[in-house]
Amino acid sequence: AQSVTQLDSQVPVFEEAPVELRCNYSSSVSVYLFWYVQYPNQGLQLLLKYLSGSTLVKGINGFEAEFNKSQTSFHLRKPSVHISDTAEYFCAVSANTDKLIFGTGTRLQVFP
Amino acid sequence: ETGVTQTPRHLVMGMTNKKSLKCEQHLGHNAMYWYKQSAKKPLELMFVYNFKEQTENNSVPSRFSPECPNSSHLFLHLHTLQPEDSALYLCASSHAAGRDEQYFGPGTRLTVT
Numbered sequence: 125a126q127s128v129t130q131l132d133s134q135v136p137v138f139e140e141a142p143v144e145l146r147c148n149y150s151s152s153v154s155v156y157l158f159w160y161v162q163y164p165n166q167g168l169q170l171l172l173k174y175l176s177g178s179t180l181v182k183g184i185n186g187f188e189a190e191f192n193k194s195q196t197s198f199h200l201r202k203p204s205v206h207i208s209d210t211a212e213y214f215c216a217v218s219a220n221t222d223k224l225i226f227g228t229g230t231r232l233q234v235f236p
Numbered sequence: 237e238t239g240v241t242q243t244p245r246h247l248v249m250g251m252t253n254k255k256s257l258k259c260e261q262h263l264g265h266n267a268m269y270w271y272k273q274s275a276k277k278p279l280e281l282m283f284v285y286n287f288k289e290q291t292e293n294n295s296v297p298s299r300f301s302p303e304c305p306n307s308s309h310l311f312l313h314l315h316t317l318q319p320e321d322s323a324l325y326l327c328a329s330s331h332a333a334g335r336d337e338q339y340f341g342p343g344t345r346l347t348v349t
Binding site: 156158160165166167168169170173175214218223224226227228229 | 240242269277278279281284292326328333334335337338339340341342343
């Protein structure tokens with residue numbers, strides 16, 4: 125069975141500072157990995173995904189993530205955050221099933 | 237209209253009421269999903285439909301009844317709900333069930349009184 129762990133429930137950061145949101149997964153088979161963002165009163169929106177190939181994945185809004193197979197991690201990074209990045213971020217994994225397994229989410233709060 | 241739409245956006249219902257949530261996708265996808273999102277809990281997958289066939293029922297109580305008349309529409313029929321069923325119900329779709337990325341609707345905020 126697959127599982128996803130998001131180690132930080134909340135991450136406060138000042139505007140223009142870099143940020144890393146951590147995600148670790150467990151799976152006995154190869155996986156696809158995703159990061160989604162949820163703004164207040166909205167559904168989830170795909171930020172980026174890793175399917176295969178290059179381990180560094182670039183997404184929308186200046187975010188990127190790196191797949192590390194040996195550490196079973198898929199951390200999300202942005203070099204300089206903006207107030208508008210304040211949202212809930214979800215890591216998700218998909219293996220040989222017809223469903224995504226989501227983490228519990230990380231609340232990113234950007235302060236001016 | 238594009239993407240995944242959900243109606244109503246907000247719903248308040250009593251425990252004896254019957255109501256339905258509607259989801260429609262305009263993306264030409266073949267798989268549709270219902271999720272429940274409660275505060276402080278992980279996103280819970282409820283049902284999966286692939287090519288109109290239900291392929292997943294994640295131990296959901298029978299007071300929730302899904303219906304998928306075609307690949308573009310998905311309903312969630314609700315009856316005799318409990319206060320703990322209050323949550324945000326999200327619909328999603330993907331090209332096919334499996335590893336494809338999912339596109340989410342804005343959700344229906346349900347309050348059971």
